[in-house]
Amino acid sequence: MSRPTGRVLTLLDLLQSGGVRTVAELAERLGVDGRTVRRYVDQLIDLDIPVETVRGRYGGYRLGSGYRLPPLMFSDDEALAVLLGLLAGRRAGLTTAAETASETAAAKIRRVLPAHVARTLDTVLDSLSLTEGPGGPPRPDAEILLTVADAVRHHRPLSIRYTDREGRRGERLLHAYGIVAHAGRWYVTGTDPGIGEDRTFRLDRVTGARPLPGSFEVPAGLDPADRLLAGFATAAYRHEVTLRVHGTPEHVRSRLPASVARVEETGEGRDRAGGRWLRVELRAERLDWLPPLLAALDRPFVVERPDELRHEVTAFAERFARRARGDDGTDDGE
Numbered sequence: 001m002s003r004p005t006g007r008v009l010t011l012l013d014l015l016q017s018g019g020v021r022t023v024a025e026l027a028e029r030l031g032v033d034g035r036t037v038r039r040y041v042d043q044l045i046d047l048d049i050p051v052e053t054v055r056g057r058y059g060g061y062r063l064g065s066g067y068r069l070p071p072l073m074f075s076d077d078e079a080l081a082v083l084l085g086l087l088a089g090r091r092a093g094l095t096t097a098a099e100t101a102s103e104t105a106a107a108k109i110r111r112v113l114p115a116h117v118a119r120t121l122d123t124v125l126d127s128l129s130l131t132e133g134p135g136g137p138p139r140p141d142a143e144i145l146l147t148v149a150d151a152v153r154h155h156r157p158l159s160i161r162y163t164d165r166e167g168r169r170g171e172r173l174l175h176a177y178g179i180v181a182h183a184g185r186w187y188v189t190g191t192d193p194g195i196g197e198d199r200t201f202r203l204d205r206v207t208g209a210r211p212l213p214g215s216f217e218v219p220a221g222l223d224p225a226d227r228l229l230a231g232f233a234t235a236a237y238r239h240e241v242t243l244r245v246h247g248t249p250e251h252v253r254s255r256l257p258a259s260v261a262r263v264e265e266t267g268e269g270r271d272r273a274g275g276r277w278l279r280v281e282l283r284a285e286r287l288d289w290l291p292p293l294l295a296a297l298d299r300p301f302v303v304e305r306p307d308e309l310r311h312e313v314t315a316f317a318e319r320f321a322r323r324a325r326g327d328d329g330t331d332d333g334e
Helices: 006-016 023-030 034-046 076-092 099-111 115-126 142-154 224-233 249-255 290-297 307-325
Strands: 051-054 060-063 158-163 169-182 185-192 197-202 206-211 239-247 261-265 276-284 301-305
Touching: 006 023, 006 034, 006 060, 023 034, 023 060, 034 051, 076 099, 076 115, 142 158, 142 169, 142 185, 142 206, 169 197, 169 224, 185 224, 197 224, 239 249, 239 290, 239 307, 249 261, 249 276, 249 290, 290 307, 301 307
Parallel strands: none
Antiparallel strands: 051 060, 158 169, 158 206, 169 185, 185 197, 239 276, 239 301, 261 276
């Protein structure tokens, strides 16, 4: 049984409003061609929804007589959880480009809330602060997200149209292993079967996706989220940095998460508190943010490379010492 996409559900909503809808009218409302409308109708029929074909000059499609979607019932707590989830998802960038879909869903639920539940919701919203403002990062198209998700689930190759960060457009082949939401953005990770290399694509930059014939095997034990974070940590940047830090992996990870750096044990210098020498590797476009971070770690460290970072650390320490002595050149008076 096929899985309904956003436009298929919109088609069902249009048919539920009653009467016969022509193919041309449905195509215009959905923003697709007539052939795609017929394919969407077939998907509804696959879901045992009785869509009837009306022949003739003014023919088209209509729902079978008496058909209605079964009611969906929420408890008070469930309704509040759904509404707050929709709000938080929009603010955090974890919704699709179909912004109105989450808004209309929230409005439908809110219209049928009992008065005391609506007042509870207003109380929560009045006291709630979110660090992410409205809008946020670009979001993926709902149809593309569902197409990619279906390919991930059924291990189907994909052809995607992609625009990279330089604005270059092209067609890419992908064996998609998983979809990852990270820091307000959606990504798909996988392998390019033509060259056998790992690939990660931002879904908001994918302008088209279509499944291809065939299937593929996902490597055993693969974790798409780990692959994404490791890719961020090893991406090509201006500076390659290697440090040795004496501490626990947990403490180092609190300042240098997996998306920023790789942390490995060296087997040297373990102390009673569990600290030991760790090798930290990361890549960065700039180095000026690293000295304050290393100071915040408050652990012994050695800069193995690059030399520029040693100079940055030394300069930072000298500035810090001057400010502690009060001779940094600023004036305390008015």
